[in-house]
Amino acid sequence: MRAVQVTEFGGPEVLRNVELPDPVPGEGQVLVEVDHAGVNYADTHQAENTYLAPSRLPLVPGGEVIGRTSEGARVVALVNSGGYAERAVADRRTLIPVPDGVDDLSALSFIVQGSTAWLLLRKNAHLESGESVVVHAAAGGVGSIAVQLAKAWGAGSVIATASSEEKRALALELGADVAVDSRAEDMTATLREANGGKRVDIVLDMTGGRVTDQSIAALAPFGRLAFYGMASRQQPKPVQLGAVLSHSTTISGMWLPHALTLPGNVFGKAMAELFELSLGGKIRAVPGGEYGLSEARKAHEALRSRATMGKLILDPRR
Structure with a gap:
């Protein structure tokens, strides 16, 4: 599969386009065919190993994806890493079904940001x-x-x-x-x-x-x-x-x-309310630019320049 990989820590220049084997889901995990991956500021810290959770090399960055499971369900999901790829594995507990009427940009804007x-x-x-x-x-x-x-x-x-x-x-x-x-x-x-x-x-x-x-x-x-x-x-x-x-x-x-450790499924409640507000026209996602997977470096450069607005996403098909 096509993916973006980091083999040495640093700035946007360390993001490289590679071919990798498909990830294999472990116990409690689900394989997601990625339609779009979200880009977050935390990803830039992950690439330079300055994030709160230490990064390990080699690394495929990216903490959020939207796509379909093998059963055809459309879901948005958190991933520890591996989002910048055509396929990613996610903990089943972080899978959120996406309602009809919520587009990819909105779902990715809501799950982390x-x-x-x-x-x-x-x-x-x-x-x-x-x-x-x-x-x-x-x-x-x-x-x-x-x-x-x-x-x-x-x-x-x-x-x-x-x-x-x-x-x-x-x-x-x-x-x-x-x-x-x-x-x-x-x-x-x-x-x-x-x-x-x-x-x-x-x-x-x-x-x-x-x-x-x-x-x-x-x-x-x-x-x-x-x-x-x-x-x-x-x-x-x-x-x-x-x-x-x-x-x-x-x-x-x-x-x-x-938030994932809190009792009462607080994360799920947050997502449910965000979807409801979005479908009711009370909040909206702001598009910040769509990049091809091959342009991940450009996305990081734009984000680090602090010139961007709204949500940046990657399309793994290009």
């Missing part, structure tokens, strides 16, 4: 009606869905950050009340100004570095920052517990695989 946005707002931030929500990287895969979910769930004000006029315009189109430049020198002052001079209740952050530091400083008492990535590849300053106490601040992290 949409469920991440759902979990950040529901489990980490515990959004309450009327609260202000800051969504950093609001034109990206997670951010574009988080903006829509926050509005659908009654946020009082959604403040989007993005690096270009085009991205900020998209965030406003998706429902953000205010969109500000993510490159602002003083993010604390920028966020407070965008919120009518008041501190903000919730920040969803995948940037790291000074943006995280200044976002924490913008939080109101009992404000919550949910941290789910570090696109800048820069560590924030260490958090001082005394400062957390004196400002009644909550700082939490979220890594999607942990």
